[in-house]
Amino acid sequence: MSKDTYDQALAIAPNALRAPWTRRVRDGVLLLLALAALVGMAIDLGLAPGALMTGFGKLGRFLGEMFPPSSGGQSVRIIRALGETFAMAFAGTVIAAVVALPLGVIGAKTVVSHPLLHFGFRRFLDIFRGIPALVWALILVSVFGLGPFAGVVALALADIPNLAKLFSETLENTDPKPIEGVRSAGAPPLAVMRYGLAPQFAPVATSQTLFFLEGNFRNAGVLGIVGAGGIGFELDERIRIFAFDEVAFIILLFMICVAALDTLSRALRNRLA
Amino acid sequence: MLIRQRAQAAVGLAIFTVLLVVSFQRSQFFGSEIGGDPLGRLLDFLQRMNPHLRPEVLLEDRQTRGSLHSWFYALPIWLKAAWQTVQMAILATALGTVLALGASFLTAQNIMPFAPVRFVVRRILEAIRTLPDLIMALILVAAFGVGPLAGVLTLTISTLGGLGKLFAEINEEIDPRQLEALQASGAGPLKKIRYGVMPQVLPNYASYALIRLEGNLAGAAALGIVGAGGIGIELQRAITYTEFDTYLAILLIIIAMIFLIDLFSEAVRHRLIGLEKA
Numbered sequence: 001m002s003k004d005t006y007d008q009a010l011a012i013a014p015n016a017l018r019a020p021w022t023r024r025v026r027d028g029v030l031l032l033l034a035l036a037a038l039v040g041m042a043i044d045l046g047l048a049p050g051a052l053m054t055g056f057g058k059l060g061r062f063l064g065e066m067f068p069p070s071s072g073g074q075s076v077r078i079i080r081a082l083g084e085t086f087a088m089a090f091a092g093t094v095i096a097a098v099v100a101l102p103l104g105v106i107g108a109k110t111v112v113s114h115p116l117l118h119f120g121f122r123r124f125l126d127i128f129r130g131i132p133a134l135v136w137a138l139i140l141v142s143v144f145g146l147g148p149f150a151g152v153v154a155l156a157l158a159d160i161p162n163l164a165k166l167f168s169e170t171l172e173n174t175d176p177k178p179i180e181g182v183r184s185a186g187a188p189p190l191a192v193m194r195y196g197l198a199p200q201f202a203p204v205a206t207s208q209t210l211f212f213l214e215g216n217f218r219n220a221g222v223l224g225i226v227g228a229g230g231i232g233f234e235l236d237e238r239i240r241i242f243a244f245d246e247v248a249f250i251i252l253l254f255m256i257c258v259a260a261l262d263t264l265s266r267a268l269r270n271r272l273a
Numbered sequence: 274m275l276i277r278q279r280a281q282a283a284v285g286l287a288i289f290t291v292l293l294v295v296s297f298q299r300s301q302f303f304g305s306e307i308g309g310d311p312l313g314r315l316l317d318f319l320q321r322m323n324p325h326l327r328p329e330v331l332l333e334d335r336q337t338r339g340s341l342h343s344w345f346y347a348l349p350i351w352l353k354a355a356w357q358t359v360q361m362a363i364l365a366t367a368l369g370t371v372l373a374l375g376a377s378f379l380t381a382q383n384i385m386p387f388a389p390v391r392f393v394v395r396r397i398l399e400a401i402r403t404l405p406d407l408i409m410a411l412i413l414v415a416a417f418g419v420g421p422l423a424g425v426l427t428l429t430i431s432t433l434g435g436l437g438k439l440f441a442e443i444n445e446e447i448d449p450r451q452l453e454a455l456q457a458s459g460a461g462p463l464k465k466i467r468y469g470v471m472p473q474v475l476p477n478y479a480s481y482a483l484i485r486l487e488g489n490l491a492g493a494a495a496l497g498i499v500g501a502g503g504i505g506i507e508l509q510r511a512i513t514y515t516e517f518d519t520y521l522a523i524l525l526i527i528i529a530m531i532f533l534i535d536l537f538s539e540a541v542r543h544r545l546i547g548l549e550k551a
Contacts, residue, residue: 038367041360045421045502055417062416087299090292130487130531131524132495134407135508139520142512143318148300153315222407225499229300232408239411247412255403 066248078234078250082257085230088148088223089216092155097209100160104167111171122168125161133158133219137228148229155216155223166208174200203272210265210272217261221254324518345522351507355530357421358503361496362489362534365425369432369489370482376433377440378466383452384444394437401434406492407499414500421502428489428496439481440474447473476545483538490534494527504530 014020019027071078105111107121137154144150179196187195224232231254238246327339334342345351378384379394406427413423452469460468497505504527511519 038364041364045357045360045364045425047364047422047425051417051422055413055422059413059416062412084299087296090296091300091302094293094296127528127532130491130528130535132491134495134498135505135524135527138498138508138512139322139517140318142515142517143321144314149302152300152302218403218405222405225407225411235408236411239415242415251404251408254408255400258403 062242062244065242065244068245069249069252070245071249072238072243072246074246078231078253081224081231081234082253084148085220085224085232085254086217086257086261088151088155088228088230089213089220092152092220093159093209093213093216095152095156096159096163096212097205099156100163100167101205103160103164104171107164107168108171109168110174122165125164128157128161129165131158133216134222134226137223138226141227146227146229151220151223151228151230154228155220158219159212159216163208163212167205170201170204170208207269207272210269214258214262214265218258221258318517321517322521324521344518346519347507351504351523351526354497354504354507355526358493358497358505359490359530359534361421361424361428361503362486362493365428365493366432366482366486366489368425368429369485370436370478372429372433373436373440374478376437377444378470380437380441381444383447383449384462384466384470395441398434398437401430402438406431407495410496410499410501419500419502424493424496424501424503427501428492431492432485432489436481436485440478443474443477443481444470480542480545483542487531487535487538490531494530 103125107118107125109118112118112121133154136157137151140150140154140157144153174197178200179192182192182196220230220232221235222232224230224234225236227233231250235247235250238244238250324344325339326341326344333340336343376394376398380391380398382391385391409430410423410427413426417423417426447470451473452465455465455469493502494504494508497503497507498509500506504523507523508520511517511523
């Protein structure tokens with residue numbers, strides 16, 4: 001664009017080519033304020049550049065020690081722990097789905113139609129939705145004792161409100177026409193559920209549950225840190241004694257398992273959809 | 274129903290049953306020395322979390338058992354720890370978003386022409402997403418020491434992994450004509466990003482970053498349990514002293530904190546969507 005045409009354009013529509021200076025100043029000030037707030041937070045948290053440097057030095061050494069990964073002659077124990085991790089995830093997901101199903105039915109607008117009850121129940125579920133499984137696991141371990149049982153309950157507790165919400169949304173989105181059709185053919189209520197509702201609801205709900213199984217396997221891998229069973233315990237133990245070659249071995253194995261489960265579950269979900 | 278379908282369903286059911294039985298057995302759900310009577314223990318646990326408030330002394334001072342003050346006896350400390358958690362989440366979300374921005378341009382097909390760079394950056398982001406945050410936190414706490422620094426770094430890296438992928442997807446869906454126009458007028462890669470990409474994607478970016486902020490806050494609360502700073506450390510302390518009612522009190526603070534940030538994030542996101550439509 002030549003200087004002349006630019007000047008002409010600027011004269012005709014100044015705001016199209018360049019934001020008015022008041023806005024530019026305002027945006028600049030806002031950006032500076034945001035940056036200042038972030039820096040203030042960093043200072044308040046005590047994030048010192050020195051600590052960052054020494055930390056990265058240590059981290060580099062750890063990463064160096066990770067190669068080559070080594071099982072430390074305990075591959076059987078590690079594989080058993082991985083199995084336990086999957087068992088926890090599976091049991092937790094099944095329990096969560098079983099408990100979330102009736103809750104999801106209650107939470108569906110089409111079932112409990114009173115707006116106040118519906119709103120109240122949804123809010124009640126929302127309260128618990130944000131709590132991570134590890135927070136549940138920490139307290140459950142001190143109630144149930146060390147071991148995978150606390151982990152299973154923690155995973156289930158963390159999932160139930162989330163799954164219940166998804167289930168009730170799925171129920172609300174079902175098409176009423178097939179249900180009416182089956183009913184108008186004179187089917188008893190159970191048959192209406194079986195042939196009108198289930199074919200619409202079950203595949204979606206199963207696919208949602210599978211998705212939670214994937215997440216639970218990842219989460220189950222860390223619950224051992226607080227003593228709730230699974231691979232996390234083995235990992236924590238080895239990080240504490242700085243055995244990073246074994247740490248790398250466990251992490252790699254775990255990540256392979258996570259990727260395998262994700263792929264399998266995605267294939268199943270694609271078939272369901 | 275076709276025989277083949279029935280056979281498939283039967284095989285599926287059989288696999289499911291075996292997995293179910295084995296997993297319940299392996300996770301010591303029934304019949305271990307500690308796992309018996311799960312419902313009874315759960316009730317017992319709820320009972321122990323009960324702060325035993327007494328209505329007649331509810332507003333008395335800290336020494337009176339059954340008052341609110343004796344239940345929330347260290348409220349200022351907990352609120353300070355909760356604020357620390359919020360700061361960790363905000364800082365990590367901001368840093369992670371900026372890094373994800375860079376990474377997303379390196380992985381978007383329409384901006385980064387060299388396939389090997391895209392491939393490597395994508396694999397790195399994938400690896401980050403596969404690794405659970407808390408495992409990363411354990412290693413970073415070992416390297417950077419106990420405190421919020423390890424937590425901020427963990428959440429920053431995990432935000433980079435999560436948002437990097439989402440941002441790259443947004444980048445690849447932009448209107449190519451604006452990029453072509455800039456290319457035709459001889460703009461370099463940075464100018465293309467600034468004038469061709471940014472105006473199209475910023476509202477979407479911001480909205481994803483805010484959703485991520487909600488997740489990071491819950492994540493930051495859990496990170497404290499492994500020593501990475503914030504309110505989680507107080508949770509760990511309550512457990513160490515077996516103060517279950519205190520645990521409940523801190524849990525309530527965490528719930529309130531998450532609730533407030535959700536409200537904030539939702540309000541801002543709705544405004545952003547409004548801006549986009551206007």
